[in-house]
Amino acid sequence: MDKLKIGIIGAGYIGGLHASVLVLDDRVAIAGVYDVIAERAAKLARSSGATVFDSADRLIDSVDAVYIATPNTKHTELALAAIAKGKHVFCEKPMATALDDARAVLDAARPSETVFQVGHNRRFAPVYQTLKRMISEGSAPHSAHIKMNRGELIEPEWVRDPQVTGGFLYETTIHMFDMVRFLFGEVIRLDAIGTSHEYPETDDFSVLLTFESGFHATLASSADAGWMFPFERVEVFCHHRTIVTREMESITCSEGLDGRSITHSMHKLSKEEKWGYTQEDRAFVDAILSGASAAVTATDGYRSVELVDACYRAVRTCEPVRFA
Ligand SMILES: NC(=O)c1ccc[n+]([C@@H]2O[C@H](COP(=O)([O-])OP(=O)(O)OC[C@H]3O[C@@H](n4cnc5c(N)ncnc54)[C@H](O)[C@@H]3O)[C@@H](O)[C@H]2O)c1
Structure with missing residues (x-):
């Protein structure tokens, strides 16, 4: 059987990481790489046995599936171009940095026969897979506290520019907006306070989330x-039971009132597995080859953008946002 031809647009950190996972999958070949900085494309092409392309369009024309690994505000245009040409698309998060753009991608991807997957890798991380399983077992959770901090907006250089990130929440915290839906279902109301300290944009948020089920959660992000x-932690509170994650490293569950707890550590896994990158890339290829739908859909991508957009709106207006 011919190998699935994959093209990578954006040969930086995450493009390289996906390439390092995909070269180990003998069902695929990395056929092409494109980057606005030609030397970066050449370096990644050398290490993955691919050809360098001099435009995104020409790359898209030559492959079966495209990875979009450019900075955030460059995702929509590339995603729409690849969908229009009937290609399978793996789009890094965020799917878009404005609600209209997210809607355009969703509308284009929905009727398409091809696979469109969004890079919300946390869903595949063993820590969060374990948390989701624990939540479904035992006493039902009633609330949660979530934290996702970032150290700085300095590296890579573009993360300090909201014109390129869409804003801090689109770059970093969007992972947790997706995670709360994955773990607790749909949000029906969002309240938020945001302030600005170190950077010209709003860089510190306290968010209150109410879910369809009555579940509620706080989310802090600086x-x-x-x-x-x-820097990332989820604490889930149940009847005489608390479950706590520590980044993608470990998860602890306490049972009863005598202080006993059990910790599951993921420290023996590679970073690619711990963070779910290996599993999300495998899921993307599996879906293409089996004709199944994507594990993280354009609707999931849209909903996470919708929550970020709502958060900025709630901060701006000092009013809660309610979802129909
Ligand atoms: N899922 C995750 O855990 C995760 C982790 C890191 C980054 N990301 C996302 O991946 C994307 C890239 O982040 P990164 O850390 O790899 O950034 P990076 O700066 O390391 O790499 C981005 C690359 O894209 C290139 N580029 C810029 N504009 C381009 C264009 N129009 N066409 C082609 N190439 C272009 C740049 O030259 C650079 O080589 C971002 O959207 C980021 O949010 C996701």
Whole structure:
């Protein structure tokens, strides 16, 4: 059987990481790489046995599936171009940095016969897979506290520019907006306060989320808190039971009132597996080859953009946002 031909647009950190996973999958070949900085494309092409292309369009024409791994505000145009040409698309998060753009991608992807997957890798991380399983077992959870900090908006250089990120929440915290839907279902109301400290944009948020089920959660996210471990944590509160994650490293569950707890550590896994990158790339290829739907759909991508957009709106207007 011919190998699935994959093209990578954006040969930076995450483009390289996906390439390093995909070269180990003998069902696929990395056929092409394109980057606005030609040397980066050449370097990644050398290490993955691919051809360098001099335009995104020509690359898209020559492959079966495209990875979009460019900075955030460059995703929509490339995603629409690849969908229009009937290609399978893996689009890094965020799917878009404005609600209209997210809607355009959703509308284009929905009727398409091809696979469109969004890079919300946390869903595949063993820590969060374990958390989801624990939530479905035992006493039902009633609330949660979630934290996602970022150390700085300095590296890579474009993350300090909201014209390129769409804003801090689109770059970093969107992972947790997707995660709350994955774990707790649909949000019906969002309240938020945001302030600006180190950067010209709003860089510190406190968010209150109410879910369809009556479940509620707080989400705190700061853009310049330093990289103290764990910069990402979910605490879920149930009857005489608390479940706590520490980044993608470990998960602890306490049972009863005598202080006992059990910790599952993921420290023996590679970073690519711990963070779910290996599994999300495999799921993308599986879906293409089996004709199944994507594990993280354009609707999921849209909903996470919708929550980020609502959060900025709630901060701007000092009013809650309600979802129909
Ligand atoms: N899912 C995750 O855990 C995760 C982790 C890191 C980054 N990301 C996302 O991946 C994307 C890339 O982030 P990164 O850290 O790899 O950034 P990066 O700066 O390391 O790489 C981006 C690359 O895209 C290139 N580029 C810029 N505009 C382009 C265009 N129009 N066409 C082709 N190439 C272009 C740049 O030259 C650069 O080489 C971002 O959207 C980011 O949010 C996701």
